[in-house]
Amino acid sequence: MTHLRINPSILSADFVNLEAELQRIASADAVHVDVMDNHFVPNLTLGLPVVRRIQAVSPLPLDVHLMIEDADRWAPAYAEAGAASVTFHAEAAAAPVRLARELRDAGAKAGMALRPATPVEPYLDMLGELDLLLVMTVEPGFGGQSFLDLTLPKIRRAAEAVRGADRPLAIQVDGGITEETILRAADAGATVFVAGSSVYGADDAAAAITALRAAAVREG
Ligand code: DX5
Ligand code: ZN
Numbered sequence: 001m002t003h004l005r006i007n008p009s010i011l012s013a014d015f016v017n018l019e020a021e022l023q024r025i026a027s028a029d030a031v032h033v034d035v036m037d038n039h040f041v042p043n044l045t046l047g048l049p050v051v052r053r054i055q056a057v058s059p060l061p062l063d064v065h066l067m068i069e070d071a072d073r074w075a076p077a078y079a080e081a082g083a084a085s086v087t088f089h090a091e092a093a094a095a096p097v098r099l100a101r102e103l104r105d106a107g108a109k110a111g112m113a114l115r116p117a118t119p120v121e122p123y124l125d126m127l128g129e130l131d132l133l134l135v136m137t138v139e140p141g142f143g144g145q146s147f148l149d150l151t152l153p154k155i156r157r158a159a160e161a162v163r164g165a166d167r168p169l170a171i172q173v174d175g176g177i178t179e180e181t182i183l184r185a186a187d188a189g190a191t192v193f194v195a196g197s198s199v200y201g202a203d204d205a206a207a208a209i210t211a212l213r214a215a216a217v218r219e220g
Contacts, residue, residue, distance in 0.1 A: 002191050004216050005029035006209050007063045009174070009196035010054075011045065011143045022058050024205040030063040030084060032174070032194045037068040040092050041141035048077055055082045065113065065174065065194075067140045068092060072099050079106035087111030087134050087172075091118060100129040111172070115140060116148050120158045127169055132192070133158055137185065138175030143196040147176030152188045159189025179215040186216045 009032040013021035022031060033051055038044040055062055061084035066075055071088035072095055078086045079102075086108045093099050093112070100110035111132035114120060116139060127133065135155050138145040155171060162169040173185045174194035182193055195212055202208035 004186065004213065005170075005192045006199075006212050007032040007172075007192060007194050008199040008205070008209065009034055009065075009143065009194050010200070012196035012200035015046075018054060019057050021200070022054070022060070025199060025209065026059045027206045028060060028199075028209050029192075030061045031058055032063045032065060032196075033083075035064060035066045035068060035078075036141065039069045040089065041067045043067075043141045048081060051078060051083070052081050061085075063087070063111075063194075065111075065134065066092075075099060076102045076106055079103045079108035083108050085109035085111050085132055087113050087132060089113045089115070089140075090123060091115060096123070097126050097129050100126070104131075113140075113174075114154070116151050120154050120161070124161050127158075127162055128165065128167065130169060131167075132170045132172055133162075134172040134174055135190070136175055137173045137177070137181075140175070145176055147178070147181040147184075149184070152184060155185060155188035155190055177212070179211050182212055182216045183218055 007030045008025040011034045036043045036045040063085050064078045064083040065087045071093045075088045103110040109131035113134035137151045170192050171190045172192035173190040177193050177195040178198045199208045
C-alpha cells in the first residue's frame with residue numbers, strides 16, 4: 001500500500017516562534033511552506049530569505065507551495081535553497097514543462113498545483129514531468145477554509161491517469177483537511193495531505209498528526 005504522508009502547513013503556526021513550531025510537527029513527513037505574494041492570492045506570507053532560515057533549522061524536509069505570479073522566474077531559487085519539493089501553480093507558469101525540468105535539475109521534486117476550478121485534462125500529457133500534482137481543495141490564499149467536495153472527481157481522474165506510470169506521481173491535497181475530510185480525499189486517490197489549522201490549531205500537534213494518519217485509512 002502507498003505510504004500516506006502528512007505535511008503540516010506552517011501557515012497556521014506562530015510566525016514569531018517558527019523554530020519551536022517546527023519541532024511540534026517533527027513526527028510528520030515534511031513541512032508545507034506557503035509562499036504568497038499578494039498578487040496570485042490576496043494574502044502575503046514569506047519569501048526566500050525566510051525559507052532559507054526554515055531550511056537551516058527544520059527537522060523535516062521542506063514542501064514549498066508557491067502561490068505567486070511569474071513562477072517561471074522565482075521558483076528555481078527555492079529548489080536551489082534546498083527545498084525537497086517545489087510546487088508552482090499551473091495558472092501562474094508560462095512554461096510549466098520547462099519549469100518542472102529546471103526544478104528537477106536543481107535537485108528538487110517538481111510539483112504543479114491546480115486551483116479548484118482548473119481542470120487536470122489540459123495537463124495530462126505532461127504529468128510525467130512532475131513528481132507531485134497538488135489538487136487544491138480550497139481556493140488558495142487562507143487557512144481554515146472548508147474542504148470542497150467538488151474537487152474529488154478531479155483527484156479521481158488524476159489518480160486514474162497516472163495509474164501504472166513508470167515514475168510514480170504523488171497526488172497532494174491542500175485545504176480543509178481534517179479527521180472528517182481526509183478519508184474522502186484518500187479514497188479518491190490522494191497520498192499526500194497538507195493540514196494547517198487541524199494540526200497547528202490542536203493543543204497536541206503530534207496527536208493531531210497521528211489522528212489524521214489513522215483517519216486516512218479508516219474503513220467503512
Ligand atoms: C491555503 C494554503 C494551505 C493552508 C491550508 O492557500 O495553501 O496550505 O495552510 O490550511 P487549512 O489546512 O487550515 O485549510
Ligand atoms: Zn499550501
